[in-house]
Amino acid sequence: MTSKDGLNGRTVITGIGVTAPNGLGTEAFWKAVLAGHTGIGPVTRFDASRYASSLAGQIDDFDAAEHLNSRLLPQTDPSTRLALVAADWALTDAGVSPDTLPDYDMGVVTSNAMGGFDFTHREFDKLWNKGPDFVSVYESFAWFYAVNTGQISIRHKLRGPSAALVGEQAGGLDALGHARRTVRRGTPLVVAGGVDSALDPWGYVSQLAGGRVTTATDPARAYLPFSADASGYVPGEGGAILVAEDEASARERGAQQVYGELAGYAATFDPAPGTGRPPALRRAAEAALADAGLAPGDIDVVFADGAGVPGLDAAEAAAISGVFGAGAVPVTAPKALTGRLYSGGGPLDVATALLSIRDGVIPPTPTGAPVPEAYGLDLVRGAPRDQRVRTALVLARGRHGFNSAVVVRAA
Known part of the structure; x- marks a missing residue:
């Protein structure tokens, strides 16, 4: 029960x-x-x-x-x-x-x-x-x-x-x-x-x-x-x-299938502009990992917020590399195939992450353009990457300072 x-x-x-x-x-x-x-x-x-x-x-x-x-x-x-x-x-x-x-x-x-x-x-x-x-x-x-x-x-x-x-x-x-x-x-x-x-x-x-x-x-x-x-x-x-x-x-009740566990969640809010304090996305990611009882090395892939705006992309890249280390974890943003769906974007990324766990593949970010070296990201591009996926971190940012992170893992 x-x-x-x-x-x-x-x-x-x-x-x-x-x-x-x-x-x-x-x-x-x-x-x-x-x-x-x-x-x-x-x-x-x-x-x-x-x-x-x-x-x-x-x-x-x-x-x-x-x-x-x-x-x-x-x-x-x-x-x-x-x-x-x-x-x-x-x-x-x-x-x-x-x-x-x-x-x-x-x-x-x-x-x-x-x-x-x-x-x-x-x-x-x-x-x-x-x-x-x-x-x-x-x-x-x-x-x-x-x-x-x-x-x-x-x-x-x-x-x-x-x-x-x-x-x-x-x-x-x-x-x-x-x-x-x-x-x-x-x-x-x-x-x-x-x-x-x-x-x-x-x-x-x-x-x-x-x-x-x-x-x-x-x-x-x-x-x-x-x-x-x-x-x-x-x-x-x-x-x-x-x-x-x-x-x-x-x-x-005999559920037909279990896609995975919703293992961790955290939300933060950015400090006011002009305070000199850093954005809080990294803190949301770290808190979600802690909530799931996981270390950065346990994550197999990050589904990024991927704003497509240079300044916001640089800030997210800094948060990801700050948590995991430069190039230490595969990162993807398949939302580039759909556009940003606002409240629908995060759940769609969670669904995609669960399918990645099910099928052992990381979907790519559909871009052939180079990634700035300063970002320090292992961005999955061009073609899917066959890889065993047991855990995934999903990130999302809302306008005016909302940050959220979810961890899903194989059940």
Whole structure:
């Protein structure tokens, strides 16, 4: 049964659901990552010719009507539709149905960075051009950061402890860390992860306003983490939802598979600019290792945040080499095939790390450009690296100082 001591129960991942620009479904995504197939291309949902940037990681082959009933479509933003489908796939993968456990023994923790931009943009257009009587009543909740947690909970009758977190790119790892804490406090199963989508005109321009999106026009040369040619990132949509369970409970119910253990988690916040104190990403990585009871030499691969912004890449490289030593551990950033997915990026990297453990291969960072020698990184580039993987460290940074780190290992 579930550990009740809040300290010693192992939390394992038994189900994965992926909705990504280069693959719908876990195995389709994994195949695309290993083959180096990108999901980045020109924005096609609106005319982006007058924007400073014109690329995005779009999910073009997703028809929500094929996966969700017609009642849900008028009340959901694209991000919620993607989250609902990812959760469906994760629960199916884990072999979980509403009667697997009592409803109050199953919870939901998700992260969302941008809310329902597309939905709200359409409703505001109605407000400005037609009047308030034309605005959907669903606008009252479809825009909200917590809506994915709520809709997943309602759809699957998951009435246990639940939460919604906001930490931009770091938020998805925070959701997994909070899910682990919830499991260790006695809830046997928690559906957790993150999904974002804001590729309507309003949402897209809000991302450009941050000043970190590349203006490159060649999809193959646009998002180049840790490259000497890095010029910014490409925004994307999607993410991953995972099923986290108490190991004893999962094995007792006959879980179909265990991908690995969610072994360590930590979060830090950067000091205020101008204080002279260093960023806190390194401290998050070290704390996550300590939480997992591991030393740096125990880590087989680092899935980096990989901002694709030279200053941020240099800071992350310094944190990684500071923990492990220069070139001492393989580093990869497969998110360069999808774009940065905000709250969805961290969970998708965790899913990728678990697949690396399963199949004994490190996916590459899709760039042929040189890595600055000063970075001191063994960046896996060009082709997958066959290597036994037992433990992986996943890093994520959110805008304005959020840092999170998760350790996963073979169960």
